[in-house]
Amino acid sequence: MSTKGSGNGQGRPEQASGAGAESHQVLTFVLGNETYGVDILRVQEIRGWSAVTKIPHAPAHVLGVLNLRGSIVPIVDLRMRFALERAEYTAITVIIVVSVSSPAGRRDFGVVVDGVSDVVDVNSAEVKPAPDLGSRSATDFIRGLVPVSDRMVVLLDIDRLISGEMAAVSGNDLDATDAAMTASAA
Amino acid sequence: MTVDLTQFHDAFFEESFEALDSMEAALLKLDIGAPDRELINTIFRVAHSIKGGSATFGFSDIASFTHSLETLLDELRSGSMQVTLPMSDLLLKSVDVLRAMLRAVQAKQPVDAQRVSDLQFDLELMIAQKSAAPAVSAGPAAAPAASLAPSASQAPAASPVSGAAAASIADRSATGAGGPEPTTPAGLTGRRWQISFRPYRELFARGNDPLRMMRELADLGHLVVRVDTMALPPLSELDPSECHLAWTLELTGDVREEAIRQVFEWAEGDCELMIAQIDAGTTTAALDANSAAAGARTASAGTSASAPASATDNATADAILSAGPASAPAVAKTEGASKADGPKADAKEGQVTSIGDSGSIRVSVEKIDELMNTVGELVITQAMLSQLGAQIEGATAEKLRAGLAQLERNMRELQESVMRVRMLPITFVFSRFPRMVRDLAQRLGKQIELKLTGEQTELDKTVLEKIGDPLVHLVRNSIDHGIESPEVRAAAGKPAFGTVHLDACHRGGNIAVEVSDDGAGLDKDRILAKARARGLVGPNDQLTDEQIHELIFLPGFSTAEKTTDVSGRGVGMDVVRRNVKELGGKIELRTERGKGSRFVITLPLTLAIVDGQSVAVGSETYIVPLISIVESMQLKSSNVSRLSGRGEVFSFRGDYLPIIRLHELYGVEPHTRNLHEGLVVVAEGEGRRVGLFVDDLLGQQQVVIKSLEANYGHVEGVSGATILGDGSVALILDVPGIIRAASLRAVA
Numbered sequence: 001m002s003t004k005g006s007g008n009g010q011g012r013p014e015q016a017s018g019a020g021a022e023s024h025q026v027l028t029f030v031l032g033n034e035t036y037g038v039d040i041l042r043v044q045e046i047r048g049w050s051a052v053t054k055i056p057h058a059p060a061h062v063l064g065v066l067n068l069r070g071s072i073v074p075i076v077d078l079r080m081r082f083a084l085e086r087a088e089y090t091a092i093t094v095i096i097v098v099s100v101s102s103p104a105g106r107r108d109f110g111v112v113v114d115g116v117s118d119v120v121d122v123n124s125a126e127v128k129p130a131p132d133l134g135s136r137s138a139t140d141f142i143r144g145l146v147p148v149s150d151r152m153v154v155l156l157d158i159d160r161l162i163s164g165e166m167a168a169v170s171g172n173d174l175d176a177t178d179a180a181m182t183a184s185a186a
Numbered sequence: 187m188t189v190d191l192t193q194f195h196d197a198f199f200e201e202s203f204e205a206l207d208s209m210e211a212a213l214l215k216l217d218i219g220a221p222d223r224e225l226i227n228t229i230f231r232v233a234h235s236i237k238g239g240s241a242t243f244g245f246s247d248i249a250s251f252t253h254s255l256e257t258l259l260d261e262l263r264s265g266s267m268q269v270t271l272p273m274s275d276l277l278l279k280s281v282d283v284l285r286a287m288l289r290a291v292q293a294k295q296p297v298d299a300q301r302v303s304d305l306q307f308d309l310e311l312m313i314a315q316k317s318a319a320p321a322v323s324a325g326p327a328a329a330p331a332a333s334l335a336p337s338a339s340q341a342p343a344a345s346p347v348s349g350a351a352a353a354s355i356a357d358r359s360a361t362g363a364g365g366p367e368p369t370t371p372a373g374l375t376g377r378r379w380q381i382s383f384r385p386y387r388e389l390f391a392r393g394n395d396p397l398r399m400m401r402e403l404a405d406l407g408h409l410v411v412r413v414d415t416m417a418l419p420p421l422s423e424l425d426p427s428e429c430h431l432a433w434t435l436e437l438t439g440d441v442r443e444e445a446i447r448q449v450f451e452w453a454e455g456d457c458e459l460m461i462a463q464i465d466a467g468t469t470t471a472a473l474d475a476n477s478a479a480a481g482a483r484t485a486s487a488g489t490s491a492s493a494p495a496s497a498t499d500n501a502t503a504d505a506i507l508s509a510g511p512a513s514a515p516a517v518a519k520t521e522g523a524s525k526a527d528g529p530k531a532d533a534k535e536g537q538v539t540s541i542g543d544s545g546s547i548r549v550s551v552e553k554i555d556e557l558m559n560t561v562g563e564l565v566i567t568q569a570m571l572s573q574l575g576a577q578i579e580g581a582t583a584e585k586l587r588a589g590l591a592q593l594e595r596n597m598r599e600l601q602e603s604v605m606r607v608r609m610l611p612i613t614f615v616f617s618r619f620p621r622m623v624r625d626l627a628q629r630l631g632k633q634i635e636l637k638l639t640g641e642q643t644e645l646d647k648t649v650l651e652k653i654g655d656p657l658v659h660l661v662r663n664s665i666d667h668g669i670e671s672p673e674v675r676a677a678a679g680k681p682a683f684g685t686v687h688l689d690a691c692h693r694g695g696n697i698a699v700e701v702s703d704d705g706a707g708l709d710k711d712r713i714l715a716k717a718r719a720r721g722l723v724g725p726n727d728q729l730t731d732e733q734i735h736e737l738i739f740l741p742g743f744s745t746a747e748k749t750t751d752v753s754g755r756g757v758g759m760d761v762v763r764r765n766v767k768e769l770g771g772k773i774e775l776r777t778e779r780g781k782g783s784r785f786v787i788t789l790p791l792t793l794a795i796v797d798g799q800s801v802a803v804g805s806e807t808y809i810v811p812l813i814s815i816v817e818s819m820q821l822k823s824s825n826v827s828r829l830s831g832r833g834e835v836f837s838f839r840g841d842y843l844p845i846i847r848l849h850e851l852y853g854v855e856p857h858t859r860n861l862h863e864g865l866v867v868v869a870e871g872e873g874r875r876v877g878l879f880v881d882d883l884l885g886q887q888q889v890v891i892k893s894l895e896a897n898y899g900h901v902e903g904v905s906g907a908t909i910l911g912d913g914s915v916a917l918i919l920d921v922p923g924i925i926r927a928a929s930l931r932a933v934a
Binding site: 051052053054056058062064065066067069072073074107108109 | 559560562563566806851852853854892893894896897898901902903904907909913914915916917
């Protein structure tokens with residue numbers, strides 16, 4: 001885990017600088033009753049739902065792949081990933097394409113969410129650590145919680161979320177931590 | 187003002203490595219005893235330009251080493267030393283050391299100083315051992331103007347010109363004014379002949395060498411040579427195999443006209459020749475007009491026309507000017523344009539690289555890949571537009587469709603051109619073999635001739651990079667295990683020289699690369715015995731030849747009686763096969779005991795595009811690479827049978843092939859599960875055939891391969907993905923992978 005942690009740290013210069021500036025922008029989106037946030041600098045594109053091509057032997061929450069201007073991008077359903085109730089894909093279902101840095105380099109991923117809310121400025125001082133719910137790995141991909149106009153926004157650590165994903169997908173570099181994390185998340 | 191030189195380092199390294207490659211190639215071609223001047227010049231130029239570059243960039247170790255190297259080469263160039271075998275070995279070692287030094291400097295690591303200084307010592311020792319015999323100089327007058335500047339020194343065959351004359355010509359060239367009258371050196375008696383020699387362009391092609399003629403003239407008496415460069419075209423248009431120069435010669439001595447005519451005997455039909463006797467004291471106004479013009483021309487062209495037979499590039503203007511006139515026949519020569527060399531009488535034009543051709547630029551691979559991606563996008567967009575256009579009705583629809591058809595043609599051309607940018611001749615891989623074969627043969631005490639053919643066959647850069655190691659392995663195997671020692675060969679009635687032949691050619695849409703030797707061939711019995719001993723084959727199993735050949739591709743399988751440091755450790759053929767497979771190719775072996783063996787590697791032209799058959803399974807579309815399809819057929823329920831309850835097989839040309847249901851493999855809901863309602867694609871991979879059960883065949887098309895792994899990961903049974911005309915993604919089947927997985931399941 002220590003190596004993985006340092007790898008992620010290196011891959012996040014823009015977050016580090018954002019923290020240094022005391023404030024950074026976060027794209028918030030809705031998933032069920034929850035509001036989540038991702039660093040705006042990681043967002044490549046927001047696009048509407050379109051049919052995906054299924055990938056054999058993929059985890060259930062990896063819906064398939066899409067053509068994103070010539071590159072093949074996997075699409076993850078965050079509802080399924082977070083073990084929420086499944087929703088229908090409709091015309092207003094949104095895919096947020098984010099880029100993550102993984103040990104294997106930069107990867108693009110699409111996440112299916114219920115809807116995009118807003119872009120908000122988040123002051124680093126206001127970010128509270130995620131509560132310890134007993135299981136470390138369940139909250140591993142949560143960077144913290146921040147109140148934004150009466151709502152609690154869950155800030156996601158996209159790198160950790162997706163690197164767990166990748167370990168589950170590729171299967172060959174599955175290490176114990178990631179396995180535990182994927183298992184507990186599923 | 188300081189210029190940041192580091193920005194040029196990459197270019198320097200890249201060029202130096204390339205130059206070293208050419209130097210190595212030239213060294214290997216060099217005949218001991220009768221060295222080709224051209225090759226020596228090539229070698230010298232490399233050493234010289236690396237020396238110049240490294241001195242400029244402050245790599246003093248390299249500069250110092252190349253200086254010693256250059257000194258030795260200079261002796262060779264001037265003919266005062268002969269090429270010997272130890273010398274060519276030493277020079278080859280120097281190439282290695284230089285490479286190592288450049289690599290070390292490039293990686294900013296310390297240079298292996300001991301190795302360098304040892305070799306440098308050897309080089310200098312060799313120079314010191316050179317006999318004290320003076321440089322061969324033709325003619326009565328000592329070679330003048332042999333300045334000590336290494337670049338210009340020892341211009342070959344300096345024609346004997348008086349120092350004064352040389353100076354005067356140099357002077358005139360520099361000023362561009364009409365040249366002062368070459369003064370007749372005092373004390374010379376006899377008749378004075380004025381010779382105007384204006385060869386036609388084809389002079390060299392007829393095998394005439396002006397240099398030789400002038401040397402002969404110089405033997406007859408005192409010769410003053412002036413060159414007229416008026417007809418010299420601009421450098422970019424210059425064909426060095428043509429003669430663009432004319433000469434005015436003044437010969438003083440007790441010479442008869444016949445003797446002069448005799449010198450030009452062979453060139454008579456190829457030139458305008460005027461020979462006139464002039465009285466001592468008469469001016470040579472008529473002829474001088476030419477020279478004056480020539481002088482002006484020389485000056486206007488800067489140093490470009492100074493042109494000794496082989497003045498090296500980078501020479502200072504002074505050095506060239508002082509050496510220039512000394513060697514009479516000349517070809518224009520400038521810095522950087524180092525390829526052109528002195529005219530060679532013995533019709534070596536073919537080897538002289540001309541200046542004007544092969545204009546090329548260096549482009550990074552990323553830029554080309556970007557371009558390829560964009561073009562791929564365009565192809566998809568164009569396909570999308572075509573689909574839309576086909577649906578449109580109305581007055582302008584026909585015009586639109588015509589325009590779209592035109593667009594499609596243009597797109598295809600554009601795509602092909604971009605693909606071609608990535609294509610490189612296979613000589614980039616082949617060029618490493620002459621050296622390797624030479625070294626290995628020496629070490630193993632074998633006599634081996636390497637034959638390379640089809641070096642200009644082009645293939646994709648990615649394929650090229652990955653095919654190198656497998657080929658090295660095969661060649662090494664051929665030399666180590668294939669070719670016998672000279673004694674054994676003699677006993678078997680074969681020539682002592684074994685032959686290893688590398689060949690590349692286009693075959694269909696593929697490239698076939700062959701490595702063959704006339705060595706011992708594979709010993710089937712020994713392979714079989716070994717396989718039996720290791721339990722790979724049952725004691726009573728009878729194998730066909732092909733099955734036996736397959737055995738050598740198994741991991742850890744080696745038939746070498748003893749392990750050498752060259753090969754025989756049993757790591758190898760399986761890796762070779764795996765590498766070839768990864769490139770979507772295959773490798774086959776033909777061998778005959780005592781006659782030799784032949785490996786044929788078949789590779790796709792490019793990794794970026796595959797010819798595919800689209801198949802439908804449920805709502806999904808998959809691409810099956812055409813190369814793995816044998817045929818497609820509809821099954822009758824009568825020729826399907828179930829084996830031991832689970833596996834389904836069908837009869838195909840007398841064989842029973844297993845059926846793989848793609849919908850099961852990929853977890854898709856199919857339109858039909860009844861075998862006779864869908865279609866079976868008979869596919870081949872890993873030497874086995876299977877039937878892939880699909881709903882329907884859709885069509886054949888070339889698809890651009892996109893990586894699934896870039897953003898996702900490897901998927902079992904899928905080699906990649908592509909984007910269809912409607913913008914959706916289709917997965918490309920990895921047929922060998924599917925077969926492998928299926929057979930694993932069958933075993934389990």
